[in-house]
Amino acid sequence: MAHRYKVREIAQQAGLSEATVDRVLHQRPGVRENTVAEVNQAIADLDKQRAQLRLNGRRYLVDVVMQTPRRFSDAFRAAVEAELPAFAPAMLRARFHLWESGSTDQMVDTLDRIRGSHGVVLKAQDEPEVAEVVDRLVRSGVPVVTYATDVPASARCAYVGIDNHGAGVTAAYLVQQWLADNPSDVLITVSRTVFRGEGEREVGFRSGLRHSGRTIVEVSESDGIDATNERLVLEALEAHPEVRAVYSVGGGNTATVAAFDKLGRDCRVFVAHDLDADNRRLLREGRISAVLHNDLRADARLALRLILQERGALPVEPVRPVPIQVITPYNIPTQG
The missing domain is CATH 3.40.50.2300 (Response regulator)
Structure with missing residues (x-):
């Protein structure tokens, strides 16, 4: 079966002979475990470098849409803005649509008016009308990641948040x-x-x-x-x-x-x-x-990564549940 990289390319990355790499790829006997590990690491390194090439010079615009108290939206906005530079060499920008109190109609109208977006991070009501507008966005080529609260009946690509x-x-x-x-x-x-x-x-x-x-x-x-x-x-x-x-x-x-x-x-x-x-x-x-x-910067990083994955700019990685941290007066993490 053909591999996504040429044997010569993997061999050069691993510093091994083409014959050795060929034996590993075809799972032939007589290959040491550490040699198999070296070949697998070389493939993983090539995947990362290919992702960087896909990101190089690309510009992405992500919309963050949330109905939530301002104290939470302020914290999440700061987390998103802190994580945007981490996706270099791609250039990510974010537009924020944030409000504290409103109707489902307001949410639907806001989502319907989004133009020129490469993806949406969404905290919204779990209502049929919201699921429908999410589906419209996805059909138009705009991936949607729900955050903190899900809209599972929609075509959103993933949910990010705690259990x-x-x-x-x-x-x-x-x-x-x-x-x-x-x-x-x-x-x-x-x-x-x-x-x-x-x-x-x-x-x-x-x-x-x-x-x-x-x-x-x-x-x-x-x-x-x-x-x-x-x-x-x-x-x-x-x-x-x-x-x-x-x-x-x-x-x-x-x-x-x-x-x-x-x-x-x-x-x-x-x-x-x-x-x-x-x-x-x-x-x-x-x-x-x-x-x-839960770590808002880790949440923001994961949500942005999922949007780039949907656009084919990054390799697909499994989504893991966000861990819950129990914070008391004696283990308050520093801000940043």
């Missing part, structure tokens, strides 16, 4: 361990129920506390915006005086802490998501217990 159900179960485990035998109901705050990722976190959390005997009180539709979230949390806390723990799925944690303070109520356990500026401060102040976090 949201697993994150919810992890949060339930932490809450239960910290509360131990202390009686407490648990507040769960969700920014918007149309985001699939948040729904998966909530389902995981509920399953993790199913046999705990604790009541779960839900606050939703705040878009993670502090003013709205504080009002909704205050109403929930007043109606449920036994709440002493919080799992924040959708953000607005400064507001949630303020609501507890206004009522003079102690919060024994507070598990949140994403290591944004607010959560860093709240962790250092001891106002939240732990943050479930």
Whole structure:
């Protein structure tokens, strides 16, 4: 079977004879394991160099489209901008379409108006209309990578983000361990129920506390915006005086802490998501217990790489799940 590189090319890269390389490629007997490893490494090196040649001098324009609280979009925008130079010798530029609160129609209209794009990184509602506009983009030759929350019924090429159900179960485990035998109901705050990722976190959390005997009180539709979230949390806390723990799925944690303070109520356990500026401060102040976090720069790098793979500019590599990091006041990573 023909190989993608000539035997002479592989032999030159490996520093071996053409006859030796031919024996390795055809899996003939009598070849040492370290020689096989040298040939495989030479092929891997040639793959990398071929990718660099494909990237050389190319220009790519990527659109980042997100409905999310500004504290998160600011952090992800910084991560994308920090990773763009890493794809040299290609030149990557990014356009950002970011807003905090809006309708599905706004998302569809924004995606429909994208022109001249080489790919889209998308955090959007899991709605049929969104799946349809993603399909239109893909049919027009624009690959779409969903981020943080998925639209699985669409033709998107990949999802980048944590296992949201697993994150919810992890949060339930932490809450239960910290509360131990202390009686407490648990507040769960969700920014918007149309985001699939948040729904998966909530389902995981509920399953993790199913046999705990604790009541779960839900606050939703705040878009993670502090003013709205504080009002909704205050109403929930007043109606449920036994709440002493919080799992924040959708953000607005400064507001949630303020609501507890206004009522003079102690919060024994507070598990949140994403290591944004607010959560860093709240962790250092001891106002939240732990943050479930993933490396935004690694996320941005993977999303950009997947778009370049779809365009044939980089070799295909398997997508691995993004690991969840449990951050406490004692292991906060440095920014950068």
